[in-house]
C-alpha cells in the first residue's frame with residue numbers, strides 16, 4: 001500500500017502496477033477540477049481474498065483519519081464490494097475502473113472553475129509517477145475477454161479495450177521528451193490489443209509504429225504476455241528486433257496441461273517450450289519470466305511436478321508465484337478446493353525452485369559483459385536492470401536512466417548481479 005500527499009488530494013493505492021498508474025490519472029483529473037475540497041482516493045484491489053480485506057480496512061481507516069475530506073473509492077474492490085462501500089458513512093463516491101479516466105465520473109465534486117485538457121494532463125500526471133526516470137509505462141490496453149476460471153479481472157476491469165494508436169504515440173513522444181530511456185508497453189491482456197477497435201491493428205503494429213516514428217527510441221519493453229496471443233508478426237519482432245529488450249514475462253500459471261485446461265488457459269506446456277526454444281535460437285541473451293499459481297483446485301502431486309519441471313524445460317528464470325486464492329465470482333471457486341497447507345507448501349516449493357533457477361542463471365553469467373540501465377544510486381552505489389531485466393549493482397555513482405554499455409559480472413548474491421565497469 002502506498003500513500004501520496006500533494007496539494008489537497010491524497011491517494012492510497014493497493015494492488016498492481018496498473019492501479020499505481022491509474023491513481024495518478026485520478027489525481028490529474030481532480031487537480032484540474034480546482035475543487036476547494038480535500039479529497040482522498042483509495043484505489044482498491046480484489047485479486048485475492050486478502051487483498052479485498054486489506055482494501056476494506058484501508059477505506060475504513062481513511063474515513064476515520066480524514067473526517068473533513070471527500071472519500072472516493074475506486075479500483076477492483078469497488079466492483080466486487082460496491083454495495084459494502086456505498087453503505088459506509090463517510091464514502092463520498094464509488095468510481096468503477098472503467099470510469100477512472102472519465103471526467104464525468106468526478107463531476108459532482110464541487111468545482112468553481114475547472115479547465116480540462118485531459119489527455120495533456122493525464123500524460124503530464126504520468127510523468128510524475130515514474131520518479132526514477134529509467135522507464136515509463138504506457139498502458140495501451142485494459143480489461144479482458146478470456147474469463148480464465150480463477151480470475152476476477154474480467155469482472156472488475158470489464159471487456160478488453162485499447163488505447164487508440166495516436167494517443168499511444170502522443171504519450172511515447174511525451175515520455176521521450178521528458179528524458180525516459182525505456183518504455184514499457186503494458187496491458188491486462190496486451191496481446192488482445194486492437195480487437196475492439198474498428199480498424200485492423202495488433203500489438204505488433206503498435207511496436208512497429210513506435211519504432212518507425214521514434215527511430216532514436218532504443219529500449220522498448222513489453223509487460224506480461226499471454227503465450228497464446230502471440231501472432232506470427234509479433235513473434236518475428238520478438239525474435240529479430242533488437243530495440244525490443246530481451247526479456248519476456250509469460251502468463252503461464254501452470255506446467256500441467258490438465259490444470260491449464262481446468263484454468264481455461266489457451267496454451268499447453270508444449271507451446272511454452274516451443275516459444276522459448278524459438279526465441280533462444282535468435283536471441284541467446286533472452287531471459288524468460290513467468291507467473292505461476294500454486295495449489296489450483298484439482299492439481300495432483302504429479303501435475304504439480306509438471307509445473308516444477310517446466311521451469312527447467314523452458315529455461316525460465318524470473319518467476320512470480322501466487323498461492324491459489326478462491327474468488328467467489330469465478331468458476332474455480334465452485335471446484336473442490338485443495339487444503340490450505342497443501343497450497344502453501346506448493347507455493348513454498350515453487351518459490352524455492354524459482355530462486356534456484358535465478359541463481360543458476362546468475363552463475364552462468366559470471367565473467368560475461370552486459371549492458372544495463374541505472375534505476376537509482378544510493379551512497380555512490382548504483383542499482384539497475386540489465387537489458388534482459390536482471391537486477392545488478394555497481395559500486396559507482398551514475399545518474400538515474402543512464403545506460404552503462406559495458407558492465408562485467410564479477411559475482412552475485414541472492415538479489416543482484418555484482419558488476420564493475422569494464423571498458424577494455
Ligand code: SF4
Nearest residue numbers: 144146147148151153
Ligand atoms: S487472461 Fe489474464 S486477465 Fe484475462 S481472465 Fe485470464 S488471467 Fe485474467
